[in-house]
Amino acid sequence: MSGNYESTRRRLTAKQAETVSRLTKCAVEVLREGGFAGLTVRLVAARAGVAPATAYTYFSSKEHLVAEVFWRRLAEMPREDATSDDRTARAVAVLRSVALLVSDEPELAAAVTTALLGRDPDVEHLRARVGLEIRERLIAALEPEPDQDLVEALELLYSGALVRAGMGYGSYTRIADRLEISARMILP
The missing domain is CATH 1.10.10.60 (Homeodomain-like)
Incomplete structure (x- = not known):
């Protein structure tokens, strides 16, 4: 972008x-x-x-x-390599990259969690854009046959993980590791 x-x-x-x-x-x-x-x-x-x-x-x-x-950082983040034959590895890479996007900036990470939960119409618009961007990345990772229920399960997984990290229940790096373990349990 x-x-x-x-x-x-x-x-x-x-x-x-x-x-x-x-x-x-x-x-x-x-x-x-x-x-x-x-x-x-x-x-x-x-x-x-x-x-x-x-x-x-x-x-x-x-x-x-x-x-x-956050939206700008996400939009600037390179897409994962789609040449790998392992779609599970591709999907896990998407989830890890999103989870680690602001991991080295704890104040920003905590602020993003709070901000994205806001009701401001401009925030709601950005939240939708962020969600769509991550959804598109997951769908691309799960090609050639992305199952919509699986995509939604992974979306619920990462959103819950990021809220959890934002609440201080572990570092973003630890949450990314847990996210990978959980995603591998869900992915076929």
């Missing part, structure tokens, strides 16, 4: 895309320093050198901002 993402609220010019990119980068910096509780759109705007009103033009809430960070 290219580095120019369509916003959840509108299409962006090159200058607007650069502003959004600065805001998302600064959001991660602010999260590292103060966690989700210390994150505000105003604080991120100040760090990015833009007016708060400008930041709110792009992001309706801090949950929306964090969800956008």
